[in-house]
Amino acid sequence: MRFATTSTALLALLTFATSHVIKRDIRAVLDDLSSLNTNLGTLSAAVYSYSGGLPAALEIQTQENAVERTLEQATTDTNNTAVFTSVESNSVTEALVALEPVIRSSITALVSKKTLFVSAGVGATVRTNLLNLKSRTDSLSVALQSKATDTDRETIRQGTVDVDDAFDGAIDAYEPQW
Ligand SMILES: *[C@@H]1O[C@H](CO)[C@@H](O)[C@H](O)[C@H]1NC(C)=O
DSSP states (O other): OHHHHHHHHHHHHHHHHHHHHSOOOHHHHHHHHHHHHHHHHHHHHHHHTOOSOHHHHHHHHHHHHHHHHHHHHHHHHHHTSOOOOHHHHHHHHHHHHHHHHHHHHHHHHHHHTHHHHHHTTOHHHHHHHHHHHHHHHHHHHHHHHHHSOHHHHHHHHHHHHHHHHHHHHHHHHTSOOO
C-alpha cells in the first residue's frame, strides 16, 4: 500500500517534470515569427532610408542585432515545443512563407546601399551581419523542419534554399575588392 502510494507520487512527479521539458508552446513560436516580421520590416525601412554616415549605420547595426536575437529566440522556442500537429505545422509554414519576401527585401536593401556602407567604413561589418543572419536563419529552419509534417518540411526546406541563395549573392557583393 505504502509502495503504491509512493509510485503514484513518483509518477505524478515524473509527469510534472516531463510536461515542463516538452511544453507544447506553438503560441511562442508564432509570436516569435510575428516579431521577426516586424523587426525585419524595421531593419529594411532603416536600410532603404540610409543616406550615409556612421551614426545611422550604427543604428542599423542595432536593428540587425534585434533580428538576430529574434531568430535565436524562435529557434529556442521551436526546440522547446513538441512536434507540431498538422494544424500547427500549417500555421507555422504559412507564417514562414509570408516572411520570405520580407527577408529578401532586407537583403536587397543591404545590397542596394553597399557603396554608402563601404564609404562609412562598415562594409566588413555588414558582410559579417549577413553571414550571421544566414546561419541563424538556417538554424531556425532546421529546428522548424524537425517539428513540421513531411509536406511542410519540404516547403520550409525549399524556401530556405531560396533565401540562402539570396544571402550568398549579398555576401558575394560585400566581398572585399582588392
Ligand atoms: C536547437 O536544437 C538543435 C538540435 O538539437 C541544436 O543543434 C541547436 O543548438 C538548438 N538551438 C537552440 C538555440 O536552442
